[in-house]
């Protein structure tokens with residue numbers, strides 16, 4: 234745009250434009266001065282319009298945009314999809330989110346192509362709720378598994394929009410097309426150990442992404458109720474067992490845990506200022522079919538089958554490392570119960586109108602199992618002996634054990650886990666063998 238180059242010739246503030254004081258040229262100068270002023274202000278005005286245009290969210294993320302904001306961050310492992318919008322796209326969004334039962338809800342599920350996201354989306358759809366998925370399909374782990382989950386959801390009638398939660402323009406557009414009653418926010422950068430490798434990705438998804446989502450949720454009318462994934466890792470170095478929601482969570486052992494804890498505080502703020510109804514769920518090492526390949530039960534299975542040694546952590550003095558492994562179906566029931574019991578947000582027009590619900594629940598299994606037992610169960614199910622490589626528990630985020638007290642979720646959500654590790658792993662192994670034997674195409 235032309236005026237930009239001219240801006241360099243104009244003093245930064247009009248007051249600094251010095252006039253010649255000679256009386257001889259006074260009259261001419263007045264005329265010149267008016268012309269100069271006019272030219273100056275028109276340039277300034279045009280430049281301002283130009284700058285505003287460049288900075289506007291719709292211009293930075295609409296389909297015509299060339300460089301979405303976050304691409305300046307080299308740590309990202311995906312390109313933000315700007316290919317959304319249009320009549321056909323809106324029709325798909327609307328149809329996916331259509332409620333097909335009385336008293337149903339319309340839910341925006343972020344991270345829908347993720348492990349928990351896929352299961353929750355499918356379960357909501359099965360019972361007649363409207364569901365729209367959102368996922369950025371990043372390559373933290375093999376995106377082809379995410380694509381397979383997407384295909385599964387597609388067959389169930391759930392459209393998964395490809396986009397990032399940091400793309401506020403996309404989020405606003407989605408709320409424009411569908412006035413979602415609920416948001417199930419599961420998009421996140423997961424994994425405790427990877428935080429040492431790529432800390433920026435945790436800040437991007439778990440902090441900036443969460444704030445971007447809450448900013449949009451607080452400003453739409455009606456505001457949705459939000460249920461979101463926190464983590465058992467917030468208990469960090471807490472040694473009081475079982476972990477209760479009242480226990481201290483101010484000693485995170487990893488950046489991942491710290492971002493989840495920060496998320497809980499951010500949730501408090503948006504609840505307090507804007508009246509958003511918010512429920513945080515502290516998941517305890519969730520496992521099952523369609524799971525995450527970065528998790529121990531998943532890659533132990535892969536490596537046991539291929540004869541590769543598996544690193545098994547132990548604490549000081551041969552201390553046991555244990556997890557309160559929780560089966561996916563139990564978690565899904567907890568998520569749906571949280572959505573069902575979520576009260577409406579109270580704000581409108583971006584302003585709080587009264588106190589709103591703010592909750593945090595442990596969703597665990599209440600029976601921690603040593604990692605060595607997990608390996609023994611897998612060996613039996615796979616009928617292959619593992620090559621064990623016993624190692625010291627690394628100091629990069631791992632905690633020695635987790636154990637959930639679920640009385641609060643039991644009382645308020647009717648949450649009651651029913652699957653023990655042996656039963657759950659059996660279902661996982663069956664899925665795993667079928668999925669990978671069938672060229673990643675089969676579904677359970």
Ligand SMILES: O=C(O)[C@H]1O[C@H](OP(=O)(O)OP(=O)(O)OC[C@H]2O[C@@H](n3ccc(=O)[nH]c3=O)[C@H](O)[C@@H]2O)[C@H](O)[C@@H](O)[C@@H]1O
Nearest residue numbers: 423424464465466516517518528529530544545546604631
């Ligand atoms: O519930 C949670 O809060 C967290 O659960 C898992 O984190 P984690 O429990 O560490 O799950 P895995 O990485 O699958 O590890 C499971 C167990 O295996 C152990 N492990 C892990 C990796 C390994 O190479 N060897 C090994 O013995 C870990 O110490 C841990 O006790 C998830 O990865 C997190 O995203 C989630 O937030």
